[in-house]
Amino acid sequence: MAPKNWSAGRDMRDDPATLILRVLDERAVFPLYQPIVDLTTRNIVGVEALARGPAGSPLEFPDALFAAATRAGVMPLLDQLCATRAMEIARDAEQEVPPLLFFNAEPAALNHPFTPELLAVALSERPYRAVLEFTERALADHPAALLDIAAAVQRTDGALALDDVGADPLSLAFLPLIEPEVIKLDMHLLRDPYATGTIATAAIVSAHAERTGAVVLAEGIETEDDAATARALGARWGQGWLFGRPGGLGALAGRPIDHYARLRSPRPNLHLPDGTPFSTAAVRNHSRVGDQTMIDGLIDHLLSLAASAGPHAVVLGAYPEPAVGRAWLPRLASLGDEVALVGVAGPGPIAAAPHPVRVAVTPADAETVLAVVGPHTAAALCVRPGAGDGVDFVLTHEPDLVHAISRMLMRRLDSAAERLDPLAAGR
Incomplete structure (x- = not known):
């Protein structure tokens, strides 16, 4: 509940642009918590923190709260304040707290370092494990920053x-690159469980969860029929009004909590692999020697593979000189309607990228790289100059290697933006 003096001596209809600054100054964010349960036992495994502004004010509900922050240019500060307050309140609660606390991140906040307050609570001793949620918008808008934040978390x-997996092709496309501990199925899948898209999404998610040990969670469960559908689609955990509406942590009193609910252990080095694409690929594969004609043929093969990989595929590349980049662009553009994302990085000058290819101008690098990642596809070609007129190359189809190489390429797509280590920035 909001402080008693929030409305004292003022008109609650004040301009939201003015109110949002006071919200930030007074840290006037009051999260509600919605339970997340094990669909088999119905025991609570976690809670999701949902932001709320001061009760009775024009900024009480999240749509108005975040809209005002966006207009005032303070979205990153508000987003981090919401996360901080959610974690602080749960950490300091007198009552029992479930082992997992979920909170959301807005894409606009991902390029900013942690505030000192958020860093302090993130590094403090807590009775729960924090779970950062993000959507495909974060993946599309800030791929490099997202990897930095993922590593920091x-x-x-x-x-x-x-979050919202199945609502956009990008969410499935980035699953193998982000490898989240929890995959949250969008609620529309429960409403139309027999649709072709729903079946395909559930199959892709189940296969990924089986390979990586991720937990599948279904959102929007309102009835027992929804709960049964969620389990049929592969969900192990669930969230929705059937199990409880958002409220204070005190509303969980007396409900059974699964204190043994666990997620996969942290992997701090997963999202920021060391080395170069070629050195990474060569660790488990012997490099070969070929000529440019062979490399051109292998590139054609990978681009053909990409065209047949489906709408949830990602194609990423790095070119060593502008002429190569300009030659690639038309071929990459032809994939735009076939896959979820196409991105390349390399030195300029280069022509404006045809939609929807994302091009990042980066310092010259001797390596040529092309990677294709999809739900059922993993292939990467890494090339570097060899002795004489030859070239050294590695062609790998090992998923873990291809995903690591793709993460390296993803980080280059935001090369023009300043990337900050949230942990280092808060010291």
Whole structure:
């Protein structure tokens, strides 16, 4: 509940642009918590923190709260304040707290370092493990920053959840690159469980969860029929009004809590692999020697593979000189309607990228790299100059290697933006 003096001596109809600054100054965010349960036992395994502004004010509900922050240019500060308050209140609660606390991150906040307050609570001793949720918008808008934040979360013993999976092709496309601990199925899947898209999404998610040990969670469960459908679609955990509406942590009193609910252990080095694509690929594969004609043929093969990989595929590349980049662009553009994302990085000058290819101008690098990642596809070609007229190359189809190489390429897509280590920035 809001402080008693929030409305004292003022008109609650004040301009939201003025109110949002007071919200930040007074840290006037009051999260509600919605239970997340094990669908088999119905025991509570966690809670999701949902932001609320001061009760009775124009900024009480999240749509108005975040809209005002966006207009005032303070969205990153508000987003981090919401996370901080959610974690502080749960940490300091007198009552029993479930072992997992989920909270959301807005894409606009991902390029900013942690505030000192958020860093302090993230590094403090807590009775729960924090789970950062993000959507495909974060993946599309800030791929490099997202990887930085993901690594920082893992270094603070946190976990990652990918939200609204199935609502956009990008969410499935990035599953193998982010490897979240929790995959949250969008609620529309429960409403139309027999649709072709729903069946395909559930199959892709189940296969990924089986390979990585991720937990599948269904959102929007309102009835027992919804709960049964969620389990049929592969969900192990569930969230929705059937199990409880958002409220204070006190509303959980007396309900059974599964204190043994666990997620996969943190992997701090997963999202920021060391080395170069070629050196990474060569660790488990002997490099070969070929000529440019052979490399051109292998590139054609990978681009053909990408065209048949489906709408949930990602194609990423790095070119060593502008002429190569310009030659690639038309071929990459032709994949735009076939896959979820196409991105390349390399030195300029280069022509404006045809939609929807994302091009990042980066310092020259001797390596040529092309990677294709999809739900059922993993292939990467890494090339570097060899002796004489030859080239050294590695072609790998090992998923873990291809995903690591793709993460390296993803980080280059935001090369023009300043990337900050949230942990280092808060010291």
